[in-house]
Each structure stands twice: as C-alpha cells, then as structure tokens.
Amino acid sequence: MKILIATDKFKGSLTAQEASKAIHQGLNVAAEDIEVKELPLADGGEGTCEILTAYAKGEFIKTKTRDPIGRTIQATYGLSPDKKTVFIEMASASGLHLLKPQERNPLNTSSYGTGLMIAHAMEGGAETIILGVGGTATNDVGTGMATALGYRFYAGRTELSRPVGDDLSRIERIDNSGALPALKKTRFIVLCDVDNPLHGPTGAARIFGPQKGADPEAVEQLDAGLKQFAGIVRSAGGPDLQFPGAGAAGGMGAGAKLFLNATLESGFEFISRFAHLKDHIIDTDLVFTGEGSLDQQTAFGKVVKGVAALAFRSGKPCIAMVGRCMLTTRQWKVLHLENVHALASQPSEEEMAMKNAYPLLVERSAKALEMWKKK
Numbered sequence: 329m330k331i332l333i334a335t336d337k338f339k340g341s342l343t344a345q346e347a348s349k350a351i352h353q354g355l356n357v358a359a360e361d362i363e364v365k366e367l368p369l370a371d372g373g374e375g376t377c378e379i380l381t382a383y384a385k386g387e388f389i390k391t392k393t394r395d396p397i398g399r400t401i402q403a404t405y406g407l408s409p410d411k412k413t414v415f416i417e418m419a420s421a422s423g424l425h426l427l428k429p430q431e432r433n434p435l436n437t438s439s440y441g442t443g444l445m446i447a448h449a450m451e452g453g454a455e456t457i458i459l460g461v462g463g464t465a466t467n468d469v470g471t472g473m474a475t476a477l478g479y480r481f482y483a484g485r486t487e488l489s490r491p492v493g494d495d496l497s498r499i500e501r502i503d504n505s506g507a508l509p510a511l512k513k514t515r516f517i518v519l520c521d522v523d524n525p526l527h528g529p530t531g532a533a534r535i536f537g538p539q540k541g542a543d544p545e546a547v548e549q550l551d552a553g554l555k556q557f558a559g560i561v562r563s564a565g566g567p568d569l570q571f572p573g574a575g576a577a578g579g580m581g582a583g584a585k586l587f588l589n590a591t592l593e594s595g596f597e598f599i600s601r602f603a604h605l606k607d608h609i610i611d612t613d614l615v616f617t618g619e620g621s622l623d624q625q626t627a628f629g630k631v632v633k634g635v636a637a638l639a640f641r642s643g644k645p646c647i648a649m650v651g652r653c654m655l656t657t658r659q660w661k662v663l664h665l666e667n668v669h670a671l672a673s674q675p676s677e678e679e680m681a682m683k684n685a686y687p688l689l690v691e692r693s694a695k696a697l698e699m700w701k702k703k
Contacts (some may be wrong), residue, residue, distance in 0.1 A: 331355060331697075332608050334367045335618035336631035337375050338651050341685035344368035344375050350686045351616050351649055354693025359701070367608055369631045372519030372595020373462020374425075377417035380458060381406025383603050384413070389452070393421045393444040396437035396465040398490065401426070405445055413456045414449040418442050418577055419463035422472075424540060427465055432541030434467035434533075434550060434578060435494040442580075443476025446588075450510040459584065460519045460595060461577035465540055467493040467533055467550050469526070469557055469569075470583020478506040479587060493578070496553025499560060507587075516590035519598050521630060524575035526582045527554040532575035540578070554579055561586060596634040606638055614700070615639045615646040616693070622668060623654035633663050640664035647696055649689060652678055669696045 333351050337344045348366040355364055370376040381388060386408045393403045406415035419425065421441030424432065442459075449457055466472065471481055471491035481488045483498035491499070524530050533542065533550035542550060557579075558569040567585060573592045574582035584590035600606070609615060617635040619626070626632050632648050639646035645666040653660070653670040660668050671688045672681035681688055 329359070329361060329614065330363045330365070330612040331614045331616060332365050332367060332612040333616045334369055334605060334608070334631075334635045335616065335649070336369055336371065338618070338620040338685055338689075339374070341620065341651065341682045342689070344370060344379060346686065347618055347689060350689035351618065351693040354690040355616070355697050357690070357694040358697040365608060365612065367603055367605060369603065369605070369635070370460070370595065370599055371462070371521040371631050372460045372599075373521065374417065374419050374423070376460030376462070376519060376595065376599065377404070377406050377415045377420065379599065380415040380602060384408045384415070386415070391445060391448045394441035395426045396422050396441070397427065397431060398438070398440070401441070403441070403445060405449060407452070411453060413458065414454040415458050416442070416445055416449065416460070418459060418461045418580065421445055422464045422466050424463055424465040432465060433546065434465065434537055434540045434542050435546050436492050437466045437468070438472030438490050438492045439464070439466045439468055439470050439578070439580065439583075440472035440476050440490050443473035446473065447476055447508065450508065450514055454514060456515045456517070458517050458519065459590070461580045461584075462521065462595070464577040464580065466580070467537060467540065467542070467578035469496065469554065469579035470587055471495070471499070473580070473583065474587040477511060477587065478508045479504055480506060493550050493553065496550070496557045499557055502561070502564070511588065516584060516588040517598070518581065518584045518590045518592045519595035520573055520576035520581055520592060521595045522576050523572040525570050525572065526558055526574035526579055527551050527570065530575075532579045535575070536578065558582070596631055600634060600638070605635070606642070609638050609642050609644055612644060615644050616649060616696075617646060618649035620651040621654060622648060622650040622652070622660065622670070626655070626663065636664045645700070647700060649693055649696065651681055651685065667696065667700070
C-alpha cells in the first residue's frame, strides 16, 4: 500500500518536515507492507522559503537586514540552481516571532527589512522573486519595504525615513522617482492564504492587528490609516487597493501590487503545483495531511483543505493529523476528510501537546492507520 504524507507545519511545535517524519515513523510502527512518500507543504507563511528551495534543489543565501523595529539581523532566502528565481519569506525579516511580546505593536513596526532582502536578491540578478507573506509583525502596507527599494514618502515637506503603521495617516505624497530600476525588470509573485481587503471590518488591522499587539485604539488608528493611504493612492491615479488579498500581511498584498506590480496567488495552490502534489496523490492509496489547528481558518486556503479536496477528486481517502480540532465532525467531513486525529482532545491538554508534539504525533499516527485498516 502506498501512503502519501502531505502536511503543513504544526505552528509553534514542528516544521512541516518534522511533522512529516513523525507521521512516517508512526505509520511504520503500524504496518510493514507500506511505501511512504513525504511531501511537506506550506501555504505562503512560515516554512515556505525552505520548502520551495528544497523542491527547487536550490541553495540558501544569508544577508544582513533589519527586524520589524529596526535592529540589524541576519536572514536567509532561497536561490534556484540557475540563479534566476529567489524564494523570500517575509517573516524572516519582518516576522512577529522576531519580537518579544512587549515589543509587538504594529504602530511601531516596519517591513523595511523585507525590502532590503528584495534589493539584495535583485543585486544578485534575480529575475523572479516569490514572496511568502505570512506571520508578519507589520501593518504598514509595505511602505517600509518600498522605502528600502527607493520609494520616498512625505508628510507635507517632511520625508518619512522608514515608515511604520503609525505613519499611514500622515502620508500625503509618494515619490517613485528613486525606485530601483531593477524593479521594472523583476517579476514578483506574492503567496498568501487570506482574501481580506485592505481596510474595513474584515481588513488587515481589524482582523490581524490584535494578534500583532494592537490594542483597540491602535486597531482603529491603523484601519483609518489604511483607508486614508488607499485614498491618497487613488487620488494620484494609482490602482484601487481595496481588493481580496490586499489585507494580507498588514496590507502587503496591496503594497506588493502598488510598489512591485506583483501578482497575488494562493500560497497552497502555487506550492502544490511546484511540488506536483496532484500527481503524487494520483499515485497513492491513502493520504495523510495535517496542521497545528484545524479550525474555521482551515476553510480559507489552508493546506489541509487543499490536500483533502485534491484527494477527494482523485478518489483517495484523506486522514488529518492535527494539534487540536476546533471543528465538529460535520464541519470536517465537509472538507472531505476520512477522519481527524488530534494530539490534544481538550484545551487543558494543548500546552502538553505542543511540548510533546513529535512523540505524540508518532503515537497517534500509528493508531490512525490501525483504525483505518480495520474499517
């Protein structure tokens, strides 16, 4: 029997690669007559750069950059063997994980470091840059990134040297005369897993601001700033920035379209094509997928939903291994899952499950396969 493991990361506990190995180990405990293929996946968030670089058989490049509050750090991006395609993870320079809890405030954070990474990649001759935009600490519509790429932002006559979320409502003019010439020659593809607009009730600030450290007052200020910035762009003859996906990564979806002329794509769909997921599913008998939390967000472009849908269309059963399951049986059956096995069966077990994710995943995966074989 052939089994395919196509899982996302278990955020805070295991990378997609580690989760794949744990599931594989569990399956080997439950059966000997199996052939197992590991295919780690991502949806555009953390882990995207590593996974795409691995599938491209590329190499990793280190460069100096800045974290969300301006400190000098080293970050890594991927480079294809022909040196023409670069894989950048926005979170590596502008990620929430780079800040201590008390430092998290999207009024004070900037995507400047992401811009420095893009500039470095273009200096190296990149023709295509794939940018994954999940897990960020920012809400600056990419103005920080754009500053690192030669754009200038003005509040009256005052130039904003490194714009942050707090500056959005102050920006009155955008000067693109100093933008790096390489931007016009470089193709940008932005991978995201959300379809939120830039501002409003489901916009970047209201939906994602609180998890980045914004209090209610800051959320209101950021949302107003996003709306005002979109108005400035529109008044100057620029594009409409209120579109599905514009609110990804604190408005980076909108910023990427405005400053990079980028194309936005579903992170899962891009990565699944890159990894030839559909072909692997067709060539297997049973699929195991997984993620840290199976919840309402799963239905919006997440790995588990995508894998299960492809498996269903190919007539292959799909089992999900998850850290926790926040869906009812009826809800996860709608996703075409054969069964769901969680490491934590109740909230009180979640901390323990995160600390012991690997051995628990081995154990539960073995039981999952044993249960499936008895059906």
